[in-house]
Amino acid sequence: MSVARNALRKATSSAAPVLARSFASTSMASSAPVNTQSSWLLDPSTKYRPFKSVDLPNRTWPDKRITKAPRWASSDLRDGNQALVNPMTGEQKARFFKLLVKCGFKEIEAGFPSASQTEFDFIRGLIEQEQFPDDGWLQVLSPAREELIRRTIESVRDAKNVIFHMYNAAAPMFREQVFQNSKEQTIALAVKHVKLVRQLVDEAIARGDRTQWQFEYSPEAFSQTEPEFAVELCNAVQEAWFAGKDKKSERPIIFNLPATVEVATPNNYADQIEYFCRHIQDRDCVVVSLHTHNDRGTGVAASELGLMAGADRVEGCLFGNGERTGNVDLVTLALNLYTQGVSPELDFSNLEEVIDTVTKCNDIPVHPRSPWGGELVFTAFSGSHQDAIKKGFGHRKKDPSKPWAIPYLPIDPQDIGMTYEAVIRVNSQSGKGGVAYLVQRALQLDLPRRMQVAFYQVVQALSERTSKEITADDIEKTFRSTYYLGEQHIGRFTLVDYSFSGAEGKKTFKGVVRDGDEERTIEGSGNGPVSSLLDALKTFGLDLDVKDYSEHSLGSGSSTQAASYVEVLNKQGRSVWGVGIDNDVTAASLKAVLSAASNASVEAEERIKQIEDVVVGSRI
Ligand SMILES: CC(=O)SCCNC(=O)CCNC(=O)[C@H](O)C(C)(C)COP(=O)(O)OP(=O)(O)OC[C@H]1O[C@@H](n2cnc3c(N)ncnc32)[C@H](O)[C@@H]1OP(=O)(O)O
Numbered sequence: 125m126s127v128a129r130n131a132l133r134k135a136t137s138s139a140a141p142v143l144a145r146s147f148a149s150t151s152m153a154s155s156a157p158v159n160t161q162s163s164w165l166l167d168p169s170t171k172y173r174p175f176k177s178v179d180l181p182n183r184t185w186p187d188k189r190i191t192k193a194p195r196w197a198s199s200d201l202r203d204g205n206q207a208l209v210n211p212m213t214g215e216q217k218a219r220f221f222k223l224l225v226k227c228g229f230k231e232i233e234a235g236f237p238s239a240s241q242t243e244f245d246f247i248r249g250l251i252e253q254e255q256f257p258d259d260g261w262l263q264v265l266s267p268a269r270e271e272l273i274r275r276t277i278e279s280v281r282d283a284k285n286v287i288f289h290m291y292n293a294a295a296p297m298f299r300e301q302v303f304q305n306s307k308e309q310t311i312a313l314a315v316k317h318v319k320l321v322r323q324l325v326d327e328a329i330a331r332g333d334r335t336q337w338q339f340e341y342s343p344e345a346f347s348q349t350e351p352e353f354a355v356e357l358c359n360a361v362q363e364a365w366f367a368g369k370d371k372k373s374e375r376p377i378i379f380n381l382p383a384t385v386e387v388a389t390p391n392n393y394a395d396q397i398e399y400f401c402r403h404i405q406d407r408d409c410v411v412v413s414l415h416t417h418n419d420r421g422t423g424v425a426a427s428e429l430g431l432m433a434g435a436d437r438v439e440g441c442l443f444g445n446g447e448r449t450g451n452v453d454l455v456t457l458a459l460n461l462y463t464q465g466v467s468p469e470l471d472f473s474n475l476e477e478v479i480d481t482v483t484k485c486n487d488i489p490v491h492p493r494s495p496w497g498g499e500l501v502f503t504a505f506s507g508s509h510q511d512a513i514k515k516g517f518g519h520r521k522k523d524p525s526k527p528w529a530i531p532y533l534p535i536d537p538q539d540i541g542m543t544y545e546a547v548i549r550v551n552s553q554s555g556k557g558g559v560a561y562l563v564q565r566a567l568q569l570d571l572p573r574r575m576q577v578a579f580y581q582v583v584q585a586l587s588e589r590t591s592k593e594i595t596a597d598d599i600e601k602t603f604r605s606t607y608y609l610g611e612q613h614i615g616r617f618t619l620v621d622y623s624f625s626g627a628e629g630k631k632t633f634k635g636v637v638r639d640g641d642e643e644r645t646i647e648g649s650g651n652g653p654v655s656s657l658l659d660a661l662k663t664f665g666l667d668l669d670v671k672d673y674s675e676h677s678l679g680s681g682s683s684t685q686a687a688s689y690v691e692v693l694n695k696q697g698r699s700v701w702g703v704g705i706d707n708d709v710t711a712a713s714l715k716a717v718l719s720a721a722s723n724a725s726v727e728a729e730e731r732i733k734q735i736e737d738v739v740v741g742s743r744i
């Protein structure tokens with residue numbers, strides 16, 4: 125694997141100088157010959173042809189909406205498995221299978237039984253140990269080759285519900301290069317093998333086997349096949365499957381229409397699907413199934429547009445495992461539907477568990493930016509995003525019954541089993557809103573706007589010094605340390621005891637304040653508790669004025685507390701903040717003043733250093 129990849133890398137890197145040389149030779153009108161490779165690079169039309177679209181001027185799919193979940197079929201254990209460096213062991217397949225059942229898949233392509241004894245035995249194990257729920261369908265894939273079909277039929281003996289899936293390639297490049305078959309021969313090959321499947325199925329029914337059957341046919345590389353030929357081929361397959369039967373009373377035939385390799389923009393696939401749905405005979409006896417791959421990165425879009433174009437069923441894999449760039453990602457498709465208010469009828473409410481099983485079985489990680497499941501997809505580092513999210517949550521709190529609409533969060537992470545922990549993370553790109561959000565989550569403190577700015581500066585200074593992400597835990601510690609909250613964070617001044625005398629408008633504070641190790645009784649007057657304590661603090665040589673004050677309650681019922689915030693200015697105009705929390709509102713405001721006074725009595729630079737020592741020290 126790595127050898128092949130290195131070889132590819134070498135080829136790519138050697139192409140770059142060729143390109144550079146050829147640009148140079150063109151621009152300088154050099155007489156040096158332009159080699160073929162460089163001319164392709166300069167003009168890809170000499171090597172590649174644009175995709176030829178279906179002529180469907182009256183297409184209707186662009187105006188359609190997806191209003192219900194399709195039938196889902198997981199191909200993780202087949203198409204996903206066949207693309208792995210190390211195909212799954214029986215145990216891994218069994219574990220994956222259980223997950224698929226738990227997520228609610230009713231149709232599971234569990235393998236390619238004729239490929240190997242391991243595959244065959246796995247299918248036998250599922251049947252013999254009755255692993256399939258009664259309403260589940262075991263799907264098995266076989267190429268249109270007699271001995272492989274017979275082996276596949278043998279593998280599903282005694283199963284309850286079986287989808288027999290057969291394929292042969294239909295596209296011109298396969299007809300010409302792989303099989304040297306004409307269109308007629310391609311149809312004849314498909315029909316011959318459908319008849320064989322029918323015969324074997326009829327024999328099983330005649331024997332009295334309990335199995336219920338559905339037949340699925342895939343014209344491989346459908347999206348690269350002439351649309352009228354795909355219809356002709358599938359009509360012939362349909363006739364062969366239903367021969368001599370009353371179509372309407374039989375189970376419908378599944379036509380699975382693969383974009384085996386994705387070669388065009390997804391609107392082309394939708395056109396092909398709409399064309400097929402319109403032209404296939406007896407549409408009501410047919411289930412149209414999508415099977416998109418992701419070579420151009422639009423496998424999800426192609427399947428969504430394909431559903432709008434009239435398809436009934438989707439095959440794919442969790443997190444888009446599969447050949448090359450993978451099959452369509454069923455997690456994305458399902459959760460995309462969910463965010464439109466349509467139940468996907470699949471359960472991804474514990475996405476972490478899904479990720480855990482899938483990554484352990486496939487041995488491929490889920491990319492951190494993979495839609496819905498990626499580790500970073502609900503995380504905002506950048507300030508303006510954090511600010512909007514914080515405000516969004518605040519807005520939603522007022523009326524949680526309203527439809528979900530939070531900036532930058534297209535889904536409620538909780539609906540897929542994620543917490544809000546990772547929604548806002550702080551690094552040097554973050555702003556005050558995000559920091560305030562984390563303080564709010566950790567301590568239920570709703571900081572006044574100006575204080576958000578002040579605390580953000582502390583966090584920024586810290587983030588610049590450490591050049592690292594500051595975790596939610598760090599933020600809480602930083603906040604506690606900055607404003608002396610909690611027993612481990614003692615400032616210069618603490619309140620021991622107090623009383624007030626005087627009438628409203630002219631109050632006298634008398635109390636005991638600890639200054640370091642020393643307790644002192646101080647006294648001061650003002651028009652309220654805050655100003656009278658500030659007056660009393662002059663005893664310590666601190667001359668501070670109140671600039672801002674606010675408070676709010678914390679919690680509810682008997683455990684309600686008060687949180688107070690005070691901003692003070694010293695005579696040089698330096699602003700510092702303090703926070704106080706207490707069961708009593710007045711005590712909270714006094715504690716806030718002493719928190720601010722403790723801050724004011726240390727130089728700004730020195731204070732940041734102290735905080736850094738506490739936060740960084742506690743990380744070690
Ligand atoms: C798009 C998809 O995902 S399709 C699913 C693909 N999945 C897999 O292939 C995984 C499992 N496959 C396997 O384990 C093996 O390919 C097997 C066991 C099925 C077959 O193995 P082999 O017989 O060794 O054949 P091989 O893998 O080389 O397949 C190509 C051969 O099958 C032939 N073939 C393909 N379809 C048919 C057909 N309908 N009738 C006759 N021959 C066929 C090809 O022409 C080629 O034959 P050649 O070697 O004579 O040129």
Ligand SMILES: CC(C)C(=O)C(=O)O
Pocket residue numbers: 203265291342344345380382383384385415417
């Ligand atoms: C077997 C078929 C359905 C397939 O996997 C494909 O064409 O991609």
Ligand SMILES: [Mg+2]
Pocket residue numbers: 203382384415417447451
């Ligand atoms: Mg495939």
